[in-house]
Amino acid sequence: MRDSVQSTIERKALSGERLTPDEVVFLLTDADLHWLGGLAHEIRMKLHGDRTYVVANRHINYTNICQNRCLFCSFSADATDDDAYFLQPDEIVESLKADGVQDVREFHIVGAIPPRELADYGYYRGILTTLREAFLEVQLKAFTAVEVAWMAELSGMSVRDTLLDLKDAGLDAMPGGGAEVFADEVRLQICPDKISGDEWLAVHRTAHELGIPTNATMLYGHVETPKQKAEHLLQLYDLQDETGGFQAFIPLAYHPVGNRLGGEFTTGVEDLRHVAASRVALHKFPHIKAYWVEYGLKLAQVMLLWGADDVDGTVVYERIYHAAGATAPKGVTISELAGIIRGAGLKPIMRDALYRDMREYEPVDEDAQEV
Numbered sequence: 001m002r003d004s005v006q007s008t009i010e011r012k013a014l015s016g017e018r019l020t021p022d023e024v025v026f027l028l029t030d031a032d033l034h035w036l037g038g039l040a041h042e043i044r045m046k047l048h049g050d051r052t053y054v055v056a057n058r059h060i061n062y063t064n065i066c067q068n069r070c071l072f073c074s075f076s077a078d079a080t081d082d083d084a085y086f087l088q089p090d091e092i093v094e095s096l097k098a099d100g101v102q103d104v105r106e107f108h109i110v111g112a113i114p115p116r117e118l119a120d121y122g123y124y125r126g127i128l129t130t131l132r133e134a135f136l137e138v139q140l141k142a143f144t145a146v147e148v149a150w151m152a153e154l155s156g157m158s159v160r161d162t163l164l165d166l167k168d169a170g171l172d173a174m175p176g177g178g179a180e181v182f183a184d185e186v187r188l189q190i191c192p193d194k195i196s197g198d199e200w201l202a203v204h205r206t207a208h209e210l211g212i213p214t215n216a217t218m219l220y221g222h223v224e225t226p227k228q229k230a231e232h233l234l235q236l237y238d239l240q241d242e243t244g245g246f247q248a249f250i251p252l253a254y255h256p257v258g259n260r261l262g263g264e265f266t267t268g269v270e271d272l273r274h275v276a277a278s279r280v281a282l283h284k285f286p287h288i289k290a291y292w293v294e295y296g297l298k299l300a301q302v303m304l305l306w307g308a309d310d311v312d313g314t315v316v317y318e319r320i321y322h323a324a325g326a327t328a329p330k331g332v333t334i335s336e337l338a339g340i341i342r343g344a345g346l347k348p349i350m351r352d353a354l355y356r357d358m359r360e361y362e363p364v365d366e367d368a369q370e371v
């Protein structure tokens, strides 16, 4: 019985056919881990061979002041909290210049949902125009669907017009945060004030229609069921089938420290299973990221042989996972990331936010490469 389920999944995933919800639940629960990892690796090799992607980037979290206050989030704050902060575009540029951005290809810009008295639509647009002007050559991967939906409310424009205007201001791509798990019952428990799953998908559909590539995520390891995760993955699969606009999927392991939801950390085996299951279920997504900040460098390295083909980037100052108990460093150098890729027997390829202009990592001058 198990063998026939496995061979059906193999045939479908390798020939580009959609899996059923039951088949995805099987991947997430009962599937033999070695078989699952082997199939995920086969799909990854078919798509990329030993090419494994890495980006010199910087994470910019412009504020932690948030009126949504999702129960799983350890990063957000009320405006009156001691640790609340809010950065003006010029301050962001100053701190980037102070830290150095030589050879950086991508800014990953994500914040929170501050009250409208603190930030109007012009503030968000100003982040893009100010960064674009100061760093002409760095691509701007900015704002989750949740932030874009909020900006549409602030500006009084439709989501489409908001995205068109943001694109005009310099937006190159969008990150995949805010997806959590799409099921209403889950959102009610962990993020009752956030936009719905359908709204998240609608923002990404519109972005794809406008030629803005985006990423997608799924936050696992809290109150969700395997069936709800399977449905989440298949909703993403269907949107990708329709638009082809997703670049990467990033499974996000829930971290339980410092928030109101509490709970447990996921285990390494669960994490491997989620990465491999997403590679198999989302075979139409070009890339699966092993985001080393959540898993640590060693587990992220193993994941490169379990379906993942991208370790994300140098990051440099990560706040969201470190507020929630992550023990990985806050940032690493490209040469360290290239080292873990080579250590897995794979080839490090430097990319930009749009997976263009790629070249193999060559440490010509170690000092100059420390990005």
Ligand code: V47
Pocket: 072, 073, 074, 075, 174, 175, 176, 177, 178, 179, 180, 215, 216, 217, 219, 250, 252, 253, 254, 255, 256, 257, 259, 291, 312, 320, 324
């Ligand atoms: O949207 C928040 C998640 C996301 C916790 O698109 C938590 O390239 C675990 O989306 N435990 C932000 N997760 C991170 C993110 C991301 C990261 C790297 C690359 C890309 C990309 C996107 O982190 C949030 C939320 O889903 N998150 N709190 C927590 N306690």
